[in-house]
Each structure stands twice: as structure tokens, then as C-alpha cells.
Amino acid sequence: MTDPARRDRLRELLDAVVDADNTDVGDMARSSFASEFHFSREVRRLTGESPAALRRRIMLERAAWRLRGGERVTAVAADEGWSSAEVFSRAFRRSYGVPPSRADNVEFRLPAPNGLHFHPPQSLWLDSDGDKKEPDISQLMVAHDIADTAYLIDTSTTLSKEQWQEHISPGQVVLDWDGEEPSVGAVLGAIVWTKEVWLATIEGRDFPGREPTQPESTTPEQLAAHHADLGNRWSAMISDYTAEGRLGDTIIDALCDPPESFQLYGIIAHVLTYSAHRRQVARGMLARCGVETRIGDPLEWMRGN
Structure with a gap:
């Protein structure tokens, strides 16, 4: 119904x-x-x-x-x-x-x-109302990413501790430098940790520890609280740089060997791309735990918001 x-x-x-x-x-x-x-x-x-x-x-x-x-x-x-x-x-x-x-x-x-x-x-x-500001696709995608991640983490609170940490997909790797993500907790934690790493890079903070996003050391409830704060900061950062017309700014990461440069809009596209992939991976893993989820379509989300 x-x-x-x-x-x-x-x-x-x-x-x-x-x-x-x-x-x-x-x-x-x-x-x-x-x-x-x-x-x-x-x-x-x-x-x-x-x-x-x-x-x-x-x-x-x-x-x-x-x-x-x-x-x-x-x-x-x-x-x-x-x-x-x-x-x-x-x-x-x-x-x-x-x-x-x-x-x-x-x-x-x-x-x-x-x-x-x-x-x-x-x-x-x-037809759209020509008097209104043209919709911003990037803002929609950023907001949907944060909302859908929060939804999946919240849905995971129905899992037992064993299910949260269970190696459902042994050896599963999304990006080589992030390591294996074999459990629901690992995949969802990686979504949150990725934003945290890039925010630290953009804000000039120290490289963050990964423990607060690891399934062995955090619960879905704790990850949800961590993501809520991080999501707000991530969204605010993008809004601020967008308003200032600075999404073309470049970060030169001297920690890479050799050093690499990243433009802000490229960083955002990277985060959104792999977050979307991981969210669908997490849905498949939750399904194997017997947990049904919404499909994660921005159109579906827009109808409800």
C-alpha cells in the first residue's frame, strides 16, 4: 500500500x-x-x-x-x-x-x-518556474548521499554485533588504499572515514585515526552520531566553497610520492562516486542478513522530501 x-x-x-x-x-x-x-x-x-x-x-x-x-x-x-x-x-x-x-x-x-x-x-x-533559482544538481547529490548514508547506518542498528562485524564478503576491496571491507560495518565505516580524511585534508587538520569508523571498535549507533557531525561539516564545506566560487581551488598533497594535486570539485566527485558504490554494496550485504532497505534512488528520496 x-x-x-x-x-x-x-x-x-x-x-x-x-x-x-x-x-x-x-x-x-x-x-x-x-x-x-x-x-x-x-x-x-x-x-x-x-x-x-x-x-x-x-x-x-x-x-x-x-x-x-x-x-x-x-x-x-x-x-x-x-x-x-x-x-x-x-x-x-x-x-x-x-x-x-x-x-x-x-x-x-x-x-x-x-x-x-x-x-x-x-x-x-x-515547466520550471523561471523566476526561481535553477536547481543545483551537486547540492542534491551531496544531500542525498548524506541522507542515504544516515539511513543505511540507522537501518544497521537492527543487526546483532556479530552481523555488524561478520565477514560476509571476505577479501572485498573497493579501493586498494582503503584495504578490505568484508562486513557491513566496514563498508559503512569506510563511507564515513573517506569524508573525514578529505575534510581533514581540506581543513588542514591532522590525518584522522580510523578507529571511530571500524566495526570492531564502534557500534552502528556510535557511527551514526559520528556521521551526523561529519555530514554537517562536509555539507557546510561544500556550500561555503561553492558560494565563494572556489570549487576550482587545488590542494597539492606533499605526503604523496610523488606529490599529487587535487581540485576540490574533483574531490567531491570522487567521494560521491565511491560513496554511491559502497551504499549499494552495503544494501546487498544487508539483504544477505535478511534486512530490507529502500533502493537508494535520489528520485525516491526526493518524493519523500
């Missing part, structure tokens, strides 16, 4: 509006388990259009796209729910300024108060 808190109500309402079986607002309302009054009010509140006007425009856009693809007017009119080809033709001319026979001369999108349009072949497209 769908968690009500995670339902996409706009998506449900739009499904009802464009469903071919719903010939009027009453049908739309019943299919979305709402009264006709409430359904109409919600659609207008969320889209700025009445259900009937929204449906009519979306169907006209889809019809125009189909006509541009060479389909016959009579077939399109019937499929899109018009009572006759003549009625459809009049509606098309009023909306596009040309008859259906000249659909090739028009863009199938019509003016909309909400940026919501038909999207070929059977989807809808909602």
Missing part, C-alpha cells in the same frame, strides 16, 4: 484529468476518490485551470502532435474524444489559428497558465 505521506497528489489529479475513460468532471472526481466540488477546487488551486479546460488543452496539444506525425484528422478527433471531426476542427482552429490540415505549421504547445503541457508520446511536462 502507498504511504499517504509519499503520495504525489498533483500526479493523481492529473492522471484523472487526462484518463481517456473520464469523459466529464464527475468521472474524473470519482476516479480520484474525491467529490466533484473538491476535485475541481484542488485542480484549479494546483494548476490555475479548471479540470475541463486543462483536459481540453492537453488533448488539443496531443492531437496537434499526432497530426504533425501524419495521422488522419478523423482518427485523431475520435481518439481524443471529440464528438465529430467538424467539432474538433472548429476547436483546433480557435486554438491554433489554422485548420488541422495545417498542423505542421504550428508548435503543438498552447499557452498555459501553469507551464503544464502534453509531452510525447504519452506523458506530461511541467
Whole structure:
């Protein structure tokens, strides 16, 4: 059963509006388990259009796209729910300024108060609000990485001490210089420790000890607390350098032989790449312990947040 808190109500309402079986607002309302009054009010509140006007425009856009693809007017009119080809033709001319026979001369999108349009072949497209700041993909990935890591560590609190430390995958190595990660605790600890190492490098701190992230010396609860603090620092560091336009700054690590240089944005990409890999490895290991987890998809996480 769908968690009500995670339902996409706009998506449900739009499904009802464009469903071919719903010939009027009453049908739309019943299919979305709402009264006709409430359904109409919600659609207008969320889209700025009445259900009937929204449906009519979306169907006209889809019809125009189909006509541009060479389909016959009579077939399109019937499929899109018009009572006759003549009625459809009049509606098309009023909306596009040309008859259906000249659909090739028009863009199938019509003016909309909400940026919501038909999207070929059977989807809808909602334009973003141009007045708002463009979404930052890197910020999304950083936030999701921290949240998903916290989720997996929290999920691991259901494991026994033996399961947390058990060598489920003997000899498992993600990166040679990090050594073996044979247990759930080792994999999740490596995610946290990697951020700690790079933060120390960026902040000019001493190289951190690994004991607080080793499964033999820490519990999931302790690792969770350690990660919460570290995640906040990691996120704040990225935000600060981003705001200052300094993600292109370079660190020259003299401890390497020979010395190596790392740009900040490359460090962040490195951490995110191997964190994502380890999180999926941890999911597989948890499954072998009989623990179910969410799949870790950013899209799933966005729906819940």
C-alpha cells in the first residue's frame, strides 16, 4: 500500500484529468476518490485551470502532435474524444489559428497558465518556474548521499554485533588504499572515514585515526552520531566553497610520492562516486542478513522530501 505521506497528489489529479475513460468532471472526481466540488477546487488551486479546460488543452496539444506525425484528422478527433471531426476542427482552429490540415505549421504547445503541457508520446511536462533559482544538481547529490548514508547506518542498528562485524564478503576491496571491507560495518565505516580524511585534508587538520569508523571498535549507533557531525561539516564545506566560487581551488598533497594535486570539485566527485558504490554494496550485504532497505534512488528520496 502507498504511504499517504509519499503520495504525489498533483500526479493523481492529473492522471484523472487526462484518463481517456473520464469523459466529464464527475468521472474524473470519482476516479480520484474525491467529490466533484473538491476535485475541481484542488485542480484549479494546483494548476490555475479548471479540470475541463486543462483536459481540453492537453488533448488539443496531443492531437496537434499526432497530426504533425501524419495521422488522419478523423482518427485523431475520435481518439481524443471529440464528438465529430467538424467539432474538433472548429476547436483546433480557435486554438491554433489554422485548420488541422495545417498542423505542421504550428508548435503543438498552447499557452498555459501553469507551464503544464502534453509531452510525447504519452506523458506530461511541467515547466520550471523561471523566476526561481535553477536547481543545483551537486547540492542534491551531496544531500542525498548524506541522507542515504544516515539511513543505511540507522537501518544497521537492527543487526546483532556479530552481523555488524561478520565477514560476509571476505577479501572485498573497493579501493586498494582503503584495504578490505568484508562486513557491513566496514563498508559503512569506510563511507564515513573517506569524508573525514578529505575534510581533514581540506581543513588542514591532522590525518584522522580510523578507529571511530571500524566495526570492531564502534557500534552502528556510535557511527551514526559520528556521521551526523561529519555530514554537517562536509555539507557546510561544500556550500561555503561553492558560494565563494572556489570549487576550482587545488590542494597539492606533499605526503604523496610523488606529490599529487587535487581540485576540490574533483574531490567531491570522487567521494560521491565511491560513496554511491559502497551504499549499494552495503544494501546487498544487508539483504544477505535478511534486512530490507529502500533502493537508494535520489528520485525516491526526493518524493519523500
